[in-house]
Amino acid sequence: MNQKSPIEAKILSSNASFTEGEFAVAGMKATELAKEFGTPAFIIDEADFDLRANAFRQALENSFGERAGACYYAAKAFISIEIAKWVERAGLSLDVCTGGELEVALAAKFPPERIEFHGNNKSEAEIARAIEVGVGKIVADSEIELERINQIASAKGITQKVLIRVTPGVEAHTHQYIATAHEDVKFGFSIASGAALRAVKIGLLASNLEVGGVHFHIGSQIMGVEGFDLAIERTSAFLKSVKEEAGQELTEMVIGGGFAIAYVAGDESSDAKEVLAHLFGAVKRSAEKAEISMPRVSIEPGRAIVGLTTATLYRVGTVKKVELDNGSRNYVAVDGGMSDNIRTSLYDAEYSVALANRTSSAPLVASRVVGKHCESGDIIVRDCDLPGDLTPGDLLVTPATGAYGRSMASNYNHLPRPPVIAVRDGRARVILRRETHADLLSLEVSQEGQS
Ligand SMILES: *Cc1c(COP(=O)(O)O)cnc(C)c1O
Numbered sequence: 001m002n003q004k005s006p007i008e009a010k011i012l013s014s015n016a017s018f019t020e021g022e023f024a025v026a027g028m029k030a031t032e033l034a035k036e037f038g039t040p041a042f043i044i045d046e047a048d049f050d051l052r053a054n055a056f057r058q059a060l061e062n063s064f065g066e067r068a069g070a071c072y073y074a075a076k077a078f079i080s081i082e083i084a085k086w087v088e089r090a091g092l093s094l095d096v097c098t099g100g101e102l103e104v105a106l107a108a109k110f111p112p113e114r115i116e117f118h119g120n121n122k123s124e125a126e127i128a129r130a131i132e133v134g135v136g137k138i139v140a141d142s143e144i145e146l147e148r149i150n151q152i153a154s155a156k157g158i159t160q161k162v163l164i165r166v167t168p169g170v171e172a173h174t175h176q177y178i179a180t181a182h183e184d185v186k187f188g189f190s191i192a193s194g195a196a197l198r199a200v201k202i203g204l205l206a207s208n209l210e211v212g213g214v215h216f217h218i219g220s221q222i223m224g225v226e227g228f229d230l231a232i233e234r235t236s237a238f239l240k241s242v243k244e245e246a247g248q249e250l251t252e253m254v255i256g257g258g259f260a261i262a263y264v265a266g267d268e269s270s271d272a273k274e275v276l277a278h279l280f281g282a283v284k285r286s287a288e289k290a291e292i293s294m295p296r297v298s299i300e301p302g303r304a305i306v307g308l309t310t311a312t313l314y315r316v317g318t319v320k321k322v323e324l325d326n327g328s329r330n331y332v333a334v335d336g337g338m339s340d341n342i343r344t345s346l347y348d349a350e351y352s353v354a355l356a357n358r359t360s361s362a363p364l365v366a367s368r369v370v371g372k373h374c375e376s377g378d379i380i381v382r383d384c385d386l387p388g389d390l391t392p393g394d395l396l397v398t399p400a401t402g403a404y405g406r407s408m409a410s411n412y413n414h415l416p417r418p419p420v421i422a423v424r425d426g427r428a429r430v431i432l433r434r435e436t437h438a439d440l441l442s443l444e445v446s447q448e449g450q451s
Contacts, residue, residue, distance in 0.1 A: 006354035010262045010269060011399050013045035013309050015423075021359025023311070023397045027426030030313055030356040030395050037421050038434065039315040039395065040336035042406050046086070046424040049309045052272075053090035056301050059272035063280040067294050072116055074257045074302025075101045077403040080420065082431035083306075084108030093136070095257075095300045099126040106133060116163075116254075116300075120186055121145075127152050131160055139163045139215050139254075141188060146202050146209065153208035162203060163215045163254060164189060166196040168234040172219035172227030172258065179230055188216065191238045201246050213252025213295065214239065220303065222258040223268070225275065229282045231255070236286035236295075243292060253295040255279065259304035263400050264350045270304055303403035310402030312340065312418070313356060314380075316394040317372065330367040332390055337371010338378045339415045341401060342408050345377045353381045356397035360387035369396060373413050406432070414440055 005018045015026040023030040025045050033043060057071040070093035075084075079096075084105050087094055094110055096102045097118040105115055112134040119126075120141040127145075130138060131153055140146045140162045153160040165188040171178045181192040189196035196214075203211040218231050235253060243249045259270035279297070287294045314334035322329050343349035353369050364385035371378040380398060409417045416435035421428050 007352045007397075007399060008262075008265055011264070011267075011308070011352050013048035013311070013399070014051060015045045015048055016311060016399065018354070021355070021357075023313075023354065023356035023395075025311065026423040028423045028428045030397060033421060033423075033428060034313055034315065034357075034395055036428065037419060037430065039313050040334070040340055040418040041313050041434075042310050042340075042401060042418055042420045043313060043428075044306075044310045044402060044420055044422050044431070046309075046422045049083075049086055049306065050090055052305045052309065053087060053092055055272040056276075056299065056305060057090060057092050059276040060297070060299055062273075063276040064283075064297050067283075067296050069252060069254070069296040069298030070114065070116075072254075072298060072300040073305055074300045075105070076407060077302030078306050078310075078405070078407045079104050080432045081108040082422065084110045088114075093298075095302075099123070099129060102126070102130060102133075102135070112136070118165075122148075124148060124152065128156075131156055131158055137161050137163055137212060139165050140199065140203065141165050143199060143202060146199060146206065150206040150209050159208050159210050161210045161212050163213050163252065164196065164199050164203060164211060165215045165217075166191050166235060166238060168216050168218070168231040168238070170218045170227050170231040170234070172222040174221050174260070175223050177218070177222070177224075177227035177230070179227075191234055196238060197241060197245060200242050200248075200250070204246055204248055211248075211250060213250040213254070215254040215256070217256030217300065218258060220258045221260045223260045223270075225278050225282070228255065228279060232279070232282045233286045233289070236283070236290040236292060239292050239295065240290040249293060251293065251295055252298065253283065254298040254300065255283075257300040257302050257304070259301050261303055261307040261400060261403075264352050269308065272304070307403035308400050310405065310420075311397050311399040312336070312401045312405065314369075314396045314398070316390055316392055316396060318392060319390050327366065330365050330386065330388070330390070332367055332369050332386060332396070333372060334369060334380065334396055335372060336415070336418060337373045337380060338375065339371070339373060339410045339412045340418050341380050341398070341405055342410070343404055344379050344382065345375075348382075351381045351398045351400065353384050353386065353396055353398045355387055355390065355394060357395040360389055362387040362389035364388070369398070373415070411435070411440060416440065
């Protein structure tokens with residue numbers, strides 16, 4: 001009997017475990033959860049969310065002291081009214097990037113002054129709503145948008161605080177970072193081309209804008225700190241040129257999110273304390289070198305807070321052995337797929353997976369976990385070893401699905417999106433219910449007498 005946890009603790013939420021082969025979160029067993037809430041389902045460990053949110057906020061405050069800005073939770077990783085309330089109670093601020101995310105925050109009574117509004121193409125209606133409700137900051141992404149924000153703010157007789165999103169020419173993904181002078185991306189104003197300086201000047205001259213500082217975000221699932229270091233150095237040098245050429249010292253620097261988490265055995269999650277202590281040093285050195293005052297620094301972690309809090313439970317429907325040139329592979333099909341986890345097909349993302357409802361002494365066999373969509377690319381875990389005796393009705397768990405899982409979920413093939421179940425101290429509750437066929441049909445408009 002294999003009593004060792006089939007998935008390392010670093011890939012699980014802090015209250016998740018395998019006890020006698022059965023996956024459990026905060027005292028609720030996989031079989032109980034599946035029976036009560038059905039599958040597939042996202043199971044979120046509420047206390048773990050609090051822990052990670054507080055860890056990032058405290059690490060920012062402890063490392064930066066009086067130069068600590070806000071720890072913004074990046075809503076796009078996963079937001080719902082309940083999550084917005086958790087973010088609020090942990091003392092974090094909130095980064096939203098559409099009118100829809102903003103409405104969720106407002107429905108949760110999230111304090112608007114702690115909201116930062118992102119996005120590269122905010123509509124007039126979105127900007128008007130944001131200004132009306134009093135969001136703390138709008139991050140401007142183009143000259144057209146600076147003008148749009150200024151016009152709407154002046155029509156309302158309000159001065160709106162804005163940040164200028166800059167591109168420092170650094171792009172970071174997982175183990176690599178790419179440094180160029182110019183970035184061929186849709187976001188932000190290039191520092192190297194002079195566009196960023198022009199944007200700051202436009203903002204400073206605008207009648208109803210207050211330019212608070214600059215923002216950058218260099219990528220996602222960033223391991224290591226080299227990319228951050230270079231972006232901070234270039235942005236500090238940029239702040240120096242703003243001081244010299246626009247005659248104004250900007251005091252805020254938002255250094256984005258992108259802190260990595262562990263999805264599979266070889267990965268390591270960013271340690272909030274370590275990363276922020278490092279970033280403090282990097283900002284301090286760069287500010288001294290550029291001869292500018294130490295800016296107030298904010299961060300925007302999404303994945304690093306919510307990613308590991310959540311695991312997806314699936315039920316096995318079929319198991320098919322496919323013969324290959326060099327052996328065979330078990331295709332294990334579950335009751336979800338690319339509609340609840342697009343990351344594997346979209347980015348070749350890797351996940352861990354384990355049998356969740358029992359122990360098995362069957363030898364492990366080469367397996368692939370697939371969904372039920374009409375696509376060959378509908379793969380949840382490309383290569384894994386699972387017990388050879390998997391059978392219809394078994395439960396599988398894929399941990400670390402909290403970020404960009406439910407938030408990127410779709411209705412492809414008219415599959416209703418799974419619920420999100422919060423578990424704490426042995427009690428489970430639905431925080432986002434399962435979609436139904438009736439929900440999907442409710443969008444249909446079909447006129448009588450037409451065909
Ligand atoms: C996506 C995004 C984040 C969060 O990224 P994570 O990888 O989830 O930490 C933060 N800030 C901005 C501007 C983003 O676009």
